[in-house]
Amino acid sequence: MDSHSQEVAFSFLGWLGTAVWPRLAASQPVHIQQAFDAAWIEGLSLPLGEEKAASQTVALIDGMDFHRQSDKDAVAHAYQERQRTRVYESLNVRSDGWVSTVTLRLTAMMRRQVICTAYESHAGDRNLGAHDDEWLGVITQMRGAKRWLVWPEETSAPEEIVTRVGDALILPQGVKHEVSTPDSPGYSVHLVFAITDEPV
Numbered sequence: 001m002d003s004h005s006q007e008v009a010f011s012f013l014g015w016l017g018t019a020v021w022p023r024l025a026a027s028q029p030v031h032i033q034q035a036f037d038a039a040w041i042e043g044l045s046l047p048l049g050e051e052k053a054a055s056q057t058v059a060l061i062d063g064m065d066f067h068r069q070s071d072k073d074a075v076a077h078a079y080q081e082r083q084r085t086r087v088y089e090s091l092n093v094r095s096d097g098w099v100s101t102v103t104l105r106l107t108a109m110m111r112r113q114v115i116c117t118a119y120e121s122h123a124g125d126r127n128l129g130a131h132d133d134e135w136l137g138v139i140t141q142m143r144g145a146k147r148w149l150v151w152p153e154e155t156s157a158p159e160e161i162v163t164r165v166g167d168a169l170i171l172p173q174g175v176k177h178e179v180s181t182p183d184s185p186g187y188s189v190h191l192v193f194a195i196t197d198e199p200v
């Protein structure tokens with residue numbers, strides 16, 4: 001890894017630590033607006049689309065149907081056939097660069113396995129629907145915007161959160177949520193650092 005990628009990783013961790021660490025034990029979702037400088041975040045390279053590693057799988061998701069591809073042309077073709085959210089799984093081990101370093105450092109700090117996944121979508125793309133996750137999610141909005149409906153309590157009405165570039169969202173394990181990409185700007189990329197229960 002080059003020195004620029006390491007510098008980016010440590011800057012990212014610095015921003016993340018200041019905004020997220022004091023709130024990580026929250027039992028409810030926490031939306032942190034402008035946790036990062038938006039212009040800086042938008043300038044970071046991401047291993048998506050044409051920049052993805054050859055070994056990187058992309059899951060196109062429609063409900064619980066995960067259509068996995070690794071070939072760039074096959075991903076593009078599958079997306080054109082049916083517009084679905086593209087999920088770049090396990091970026092921390094399948095792509096080199098600053099994302100891998102951030103994930104490794106988070107794993108060391110948390111002493112639990114951390115996995116990084118990127119979600120890329122356009123307005124109207126199919127997605128997972130309402131679900132909950134088996135990990136604590138630290139989410140960073142990298143491009144565009146994402147609309148989240150979250151149910152902090154199973155019996156309550158959902159709350160709406162819109163994350164924009166530079167925002168962070170802490171999503172506790174087991175909190176039901178549903179996401180969509182707003183018409184404006186009509187595009188979204190967010191990273192999820194999934195902090196699992198698996199000790200290291």
